[in-house]
Amino acid sequence: MGQSPNPDWMNQWQDLSRNYLNAWQTMSRNPAPMPGAAAPWHEGFEQWSRLFTSGGGAQNETIDRVIDSAKGYAAFMQSLLGAAGGGTGMPPWNELLRSGFGIPGVDAATFEHPMLRALRDMQGQAGQGFGNGFAQAFGALNSLRAVPPMPSADFGDLKAWLSLPAFGLMREHQEHYQKTAVAWVEYQEQMGRYNALMLKASQRGFELFEGKLSEREQPGRQIESLRALYDLWVDAAEEGYAEIALSQDFREVYAALVNAQMRVRAQIQQEVERVAVDLGMPTRSEIDSIGERLQALRREVRQRGAETAGKGLAREVASLRSELAALKASIGKETRSAPERAAETKPRPQPKPKIEPRIESKAEPKAKVVAIEPTPARAAAKHGKPRKAKRKGSAKRAVAATSTFASRIAKFADASLGAGRPHALRKDKKKQAKADKAKKKR
């Protein structure tokens, strides 16, 4: 049915519902709690997974995420109903909650903890099958993956064993494998520390959940649906998690976990590179090296382009400097008395006073400006006429934009300086060649 392009899911749903109803009635007759794994609720979502995951379509990824979430929610509802025992009267919810009947997240050891699960997903997705990649790359060390969680002291013993010196022809390879295995063990060690913090977050979440529940005891504020209870639990779980995730402990443990995973990845990459070299294939290091050189080359080309433009810019520097002088002259005019300003033929927009000191402090072009030969623009400025604006309306903005000229001048000066150097060098070389020629003749 799941393979059908148009599954008759509603009929299947009705069948499932009938099964649930039967299960509920059976449970009502039997006061014993419903066993977790065999409960029909969870099975219902499993069946949905089979119904909906193989149909294709544009939203497959979203459907997968919805199904995953639905399973978690089903587990939540199942644990509540299971703990309630299936009777017809009002169950003792408060006692059940306080005795920790296994809401997901309340006890990470017994239930599917969403945070642990997210972390595992991160390993699987973002790590791009990190664990599997490791297994494929290091088949001989696969048995390590099956090592059950152990106390940190045992990790120490294992690491000591893996640090034994290697001998013989393949010594370097063996050392590499041992180092990789140590990195893997350290990663597991850090994962254990991380999981312990997640458990702490979970416990803190439950404490907060209890607090939130106690605020709901007044009539009218009571929780009357599973969904409302779930939402309240999510609020508490997130708050508990945030407390831990913002802690100094978490900062250290999280960084240690990520760093440990990176060390394992680096070890695997080295091994893959070695194999690639043996097979005569290009390696990632080689490709990266080419990329780095290419990027450096692109920067150099741009720089050279800017320098070439700088030769032309040197001329523009001169004209800009004269423009600056003209602007300074106009600022001088504006600082004159009001009657003097009123005598101006045309009112001009005034700069904000606070900008002026900045102009003075940043530009400092005085010495350079006086050294410049007069240009037509500068000569015009001398006669009180501002240089014609390069773009429409730029004269209006000219005063406020004085810092533009200052920084542009500095840039152009640098560029023209840089552009001059190779030229000067070429000149020196020519002179030297001429002298050498003359020497030879003699």
Add this chain to the structure above:
Amino acid sequence: MGPIKIEPAKAFEEVLTTQRKLAAALQTLREVDDVDFGVTDKEAVYREDKLVVYRFKGERPPTAKVPILIVYALVNRPYMVDLQDDRSLVKNLLAQGEDVYLIDWGYPDRADRWLTLDDYINGYIARSVDAVADRAGVDKINLLGICQGGAFSLCFAAMHPEKVRNLITMVTPVDFHTPENMLSNWTRQLDVDLFVDTLGNVPADLMNLCYLMLKPVRLNQQKYIGLVDILDDKAEMENFLRMEKWIFDSPDQAGEAFRQFIKDFYQGNKLVKGGLEIGGHEVHLGNITMPVLNVFAEQDHLVPPSASRVLGEHVGTEDYTQIAFRGGHIGIYVSGRAQREVPSAIHDWLAQRSR
């Protein structure tokens, strides 16, 4: 009286109803076609490598003389600002008469592994700004930086104040060491050299899962359970899918730029502490003397408001305005209230400075 008043029969009914609704939601999802986003007509005006600068076309020509260039973050796709017809910052700005351009960074690949912050800020952004200014026939343009793009815009404005007429930052981190900043806490002791040397470019999936882990239960589970509430509303379902697409449509991060961003911003907090150098240029926020509008979200879980609101203490301008928006990091673009409040606030602020 206890806090829980759930009758078993009612609970059972609720379980069945929820399951039925979820099944129906899944069926609806199967039938919904792929969703579109980026609704406003636009033309490419500048291209370089994978970068494209777009100019958006409004229903009538812009009345603003100075264009706005939107600089989005590298970590997500920029179409969040033009997600759909009734949720579009771009469309609303155009309607107010603004002339809107946007940098689309594209999807970096291994060839972009060595791009540095200098390449991005003094290279790509600088040339995009020049291209927009040339096209508009002005010397300076308005820069609107969003999130990480806001941090880049601050750097750019500090290094090239002569090119920025007005600076607008939205949900932009400035102080990276405030206590509510979870991402900062997670990266402070990270060996970022080992991280980048090992991964090269930082995979988008890794970034996404990192963001999801900021609120793991809410973002990985509760959000999808909420689908039962919008099951019958096709438009709402499509809205949900658009957001879902956007969240998981992320580019990889160029390794060198990521390395420098984590070291200097998240770990060193140099934007406010000083000592930040990009491409040999010192970045000093005091050099930002143009008018600044800082918009941040009060319920932002990615960039806490405390990280943004300090901007006024560090910029050199005396014309500083800030707006605290009641919403989250994404809500500031897509919520109904955002559509009414944010674009008009930006437009009014700009209009006051164009007189």
